[in-house]
Amino acid sequence: MPEWISIIIRSVILITVLFFFVKWLGAKQLSQLNIFETISGIVLGGIAAFHTVDPYNSFYYALLAMFVWFIAAFTIEKLSLKSKRIRDFTDGKSTVFIQNGKVMEENLKKEGYSTDDLLEKLRNNDQFLVSDVEFAVLEPTGELNVLPKRENRPITLKDLNITPAPDKEPQTVIADGNILLEPLANASLNPTWLEAELEKQNVTIDNVFLGQVDHQGQLFLDLYDDHIAVPEPAQSALLLASMKKCQADLELFALATDNPQAKELYDRNQKRLQEAVRRMEPYLK
């Protein structure tokens, strides 16, 4: 067998083997690998590369060596999932750098971090003052995670005592002109509804590049033909606006009339409308 054919066959087989080994070892990002996983990854690649270009080496040795490294990495990964101790050993532990707003100099020294390194990592997290930081921890991956002090944290709706309307994930129901049945079922809708909705907006399904349904059942469309203007979903905004208008009208009537009985009636209903607007507003915005 000529050498070049041998190299081609070896390459194809080793690529397949390497692909499956790496796939079985899990889909972690390169930066999330621990030391052992990194080493075994490099060695697996090295063995494959070495035996691909050298046609005189025994091919079975390559497979054997790769298999051993794969089994070792695989076992350690599975074991570390089971036991916290093994995990601490293979993955390493996280180190606290700042606690209660105070820098832990001992831990800095242990991890080989200088003041400048610490400040740089803090700046990466948008913290320029050590006094703004309540807690900072160095993860085994070398990433620093920072918890700012309470007053420096971004404001949330909870802080403002606002109850937001619960929000569900939108579903993509049309992609490249095809109806996707599964997401449509997830939004508890059916193709008949979708066809009716498309008819309402006066577009054909072939012209739709992307269609999404939000949690209120409103359909947003993006067309291939960008010259056609599609109305944005405004149903709920319209409803809210007409509620507000009605409330304002009633208030106006109450002010305009001289009859105390009518005034009382308009005022009463104006308040009902106000209450209705207050209740519906978070959902309709």
Place this chain on the structure above:
Amino acid sequence: MTVGSQVKTCYATLKSIEAGLDLLQASTTEQGLKTTIDETSRLIKIARQDIHQQIIHIDKQEPQYKS
């Protein structure tokens, strides 16, 4: 526009709001929104009935403007 017809316009808007709420009620699957719509549409219904009484009253007072 007479006061009577203004109030009638407002009555029509109330009816449209009620229908809009019903539509939203039918199209949503979210439990929280469903109960809120229930409460709101009850409020709107009472208001609509109240305004309806007022319209009858106004029509009786000024029959020459009755439409």
